[in-house]
Amino acid sequence: MIRSTLLLLAVASLPVACAPAVVSDPPGAAVQVDATATAHRPPVVSTGLPPTATVPATPTAPPPSPPPTTAPASPTPIATATTVPTPTPDRTILCSQRLPDNGLLTVVTLTYGLSRDFEPAGLVGLSGYLPNDVTLGYPTELRRIVVNPLVDMITTMQAEGMQPVIISGYRSYSAQAIAREKWLEKEPERANILSAPPGFSEHQLGTVVDFGSPELAAIVGQEDIEFHTYFYKTSEGAWLLQHAHEYGFTLSYPREATEITGFFYEPWHYRYVGVEMATFLRDAGISLTEHQLATEPPPCIPD
Ligand SMILES: [Zn+2]
Structure with a gap:
């Protein structure tokens, strides 16, 4: 079973200011990303943040309270560029050795990677929960905590006449490394767009789903x-885009957040973060990465 994973990004639909992060990394950035991770990718905060944003009261980022019914974003403790916590890592472990806990909010960016030894707890195969016309027969795994919300969401979509499919879920470090090698061989110029380097993919968390649609081909x-x-x-x-947050899923790489996330727009890539956080992010109009870079201390030392 060979997956012809073709990812063609419509250049015309990319943000005008083509983003620094992934794509501006020179070709061959598998190495480049690793080698320059110290490159001090300080949290980049968009200028679209509410001007009234203030410094969070505490250095840690507690689960955000649901925004009030009025202006969703304004009271949110999002730091501005000048109030981002100091980039000095206050945690002493190298990112390449990071073995995060099993919380749902682990930061993964092109700076903050995961250890090759990190494997999430509670992985289960989706074939026991969803029919083949949804899983496409792939042996996709996800963390158990994601399965019920995912099944609920897909059931709702099907009841409304849609036919969502799941193309990808958990990817181990080694699977990511293999995918990376494949793209470096086939399309070295676009390897960064086609696949994150191993250790730098949210898919290693086991809480991320790539969705597909039968309408896409046409x-x-x-x-x-x-x-x-x-x-x-x-x-x-x-x-x-309209409803995933109601089931706890958030779009990791929105079109307008390329410079912050370091990834091109991926409208198919949803991460489970729980309903409260997903709803908060949607109401605030920001990505999880943007929220975390602005409110949390660096999770590890880039290496
Ligand atoms: Zn994905």
């Missing part, structure tokens, strides 16, 4: 397409 005009920016044009992509 929209893109390519029979075997699995991932494409135009996923947002499909019924499934549009529905997820």
Whole structure:
């Protein structure tokens, strides 16, 4: 079973100010990202944050309270660029040795990676919970905590006439390394766009799902397409954008957050963070990465 994972990004739909992070890294950035991780990627905070934002009262980031019914973002303790906590790591472990706990909010960026030894707890195969027309017969695994919300969400989508499919879930460090090698061989210039370096993918957390849609092939005009920016044009992509937070899922790499997340827009890539956090992020109009970089101390020392 060979997956023809074709990811064609529609260049025209990318942000105008083509982002520094992944793509501005020179080709061959697998090495480059590792070697320059100290490159001091300080938390970049967009200018779209509420001007009234203040410094969080505490250095740690407690689960945010649901925003009040009025202006969702304004009372949120999001730091501005000048109030981001000092970039000096206050945790002493190298990112390459980081073995986070099993909380749902572990930061993973192109700076803050995961140990090759990190494997999340409670992985289960989706085939026991979802039919083959959803899993496509792939042996996809996710953490157990994600399964019920995912099944509920898919059930709702199906009841509304959609046909969501799950293309990818948990990816081990070694699986990510293999994928990376494949893209470096096939398309070295685009390897960074096609696959994150091992240890720097949220998929290693076991709480991330890549969705697909049967409508995508016709929209893109390519029979075997699995991932494409135009996923947002499909019924499934549009529905997820509007409703995924109700089931605890958040879009990790929104179009407007490329510079902050370091990843291009991935309208198919949803991460389970729980309903409270997902709703907070949606109401505030920010990505999880943006929220965490602005409110949490660095989780590890980049290496
Ligand atoms: Zn993904």
